[in-house]
Amino acid sequence: MELTAAVVLLILVSVCCESSVIVSKDGSGDYTTVGEAIKNAPDLSDKPYTIHVRAGTYQEYILIPSHKTNIKLVGDGPHHTKIVGYQNGSTIDIRGEGFVGENMGFANWAGLNASGAVAVRNEGNKTILFRCSIEGLQDTLWAVSGRQFYKECDIYGTVDFIYGNAAAVFQDCRLYARYRAFVTFTAQSRQDPSDNTAFTFQRCTFTVSPQDSPFKSLLHATLGRPLRPYSRVAIFHSYIDSIVDPKGWEPMPHQPTDKVTYVEFHNVGPGSNTDRRVDWPGVTLLQHPSQALPFTASRLLDADSWIPLTGVPYHNTL
Template sequence: MVLLISFNAVAGSSGSINSIVSKDRNSGNYTTVGEAIRNAPEFSQKPYIIHVLAGIYQEYILIPSTKINIHLFGDGPNHTIILANQNGSTIDIRGEGFMAQNIGVINSAGLDASAAVAVRNEANNSIFFQCSIQGFQDTLWAVSGRQFYKNCDIYGTVDFIYGNAAAVFQDCMIYARYRQFVTFTAQSRESPYEKTGFTFQRCSFTMSPEDEDRKSEVRATLGRPLRNYSTVAILQCYIDSMVDPKGWEEMSGQGIDKVTYVEFENVGPGSNTDGRVDWSGVRVLGNHNQALVFTASYFIDADSWIPTRGVPYDSEL
């Protein structure tokens, strides 16, 4: 059965929900998100909208490359939660055009896991809007493709936003969980010919609320290179006091002479760049024109695909 229900809160939808997931089968079509994905059409040329009602869904979810334009919408990131506890990922997204809104995704495997990935995303033209993504080490694996994150909360400890996507984060809270040493990013651009990297615009790099009282015990850096051409831009962000004055750090076995780590108009106690590492690719941008190349319109060609999703975004600075 396909439900056609008005749901105006869904960004970019035509007003029709195709299926509903509920812990109570009487309230929807399916009781698990995975079941709804498996029964979605393949290669759909329009959004296939799945409303996931409030509840904790303990499952591992794969969205294969044949399931394109899947849109998952929840009842809020603290109410609709997809939860796993494992070495691996909670949700693995491979179908292009994916979108998630108002959903929490958690991998609770903790500090003992070698890689507790909440979201593994290789979906081109994918969006997370008003979501919470929670893990510890390697929380968000932005593997490849153009990706956009808006008004999201992302929690982790070590290299917890990593991968080789071209990803833009706007108005997101980037939360460090307690650990003696924290690295926010580990971008893995491999070649000067790739147009990949991470841009953070108007985001906050700070401590998670539950660990705020231990902030003075933490030393954090904005990132380290997972591959030699690692690229990260921090634009108009708040940088908290636990970020070390040097800003960036080395990754064992990776070079530092080809990285691009730039900052522009940041504020906060950790934003002073006087003590940043003395690498050739680490610099403070002097004007808007230099920063424009890292904005959504340029970096992920946002104007060509985000407007059709109904998600607010800033094309420039």
């Protein structure tokens, strides 16, 4: 979006007032672990506190508590700076408002049959992950609650690997299915029709991970299933690969399918044909851009009021 002079000034003022520290495994920074840096960050900060995490693999389990606001983790690239976990639970658990992760990798490799092995658990309001890699198998990204924005991220998983009840918008992200006979990209868990929550995917890619491409013909995927009755997912201007079954969506055991909202608009790719989608009342191919407006970042996240101040680029329209 275009930034006004006033917004640009606010960004410049914010940047010049930022505090920052360095994490480096070799001891050349202010801290050797990410956890230490977060522990010593100011409480209830009203401006960004930047933690530059230098290249390296950090085997840690990170909590951003609710009183650590406006934490900004900046790495040297998602494949150079990685925080990795190897057990059930969350590699990083975000609860503080205003968190930004940029050029970071987050992974949980607890195992193919592990459930609850979450790479990123996010319940922070007004949170952003920008140019990050989020890697796991089942339950990779738990978008619990709040307003969340994901831009140019790579997200890897198998079953229900993006799930939760946040209002979350994913722009220009690549969703990579890892090999497993049964794959579901999403399991959005909107419980109440009054909740303004949903997952929106805009100009994203739904495909197989490069590492698993030799098994592409054996992989069977759906776009999602309802973890709760009023599940909502919108997919716009995205590429849907042939691994996605023509029915598109599938039921979750013990959950109704007559209350969901699953909408698609101007998608491309061999899996984007909607002629054989499941025959549920809320599964819809939108015909006009105005029908998609409630799922845009501006409407779903009230993004225009807070994302520009971070300097992270986004599209506020279709």
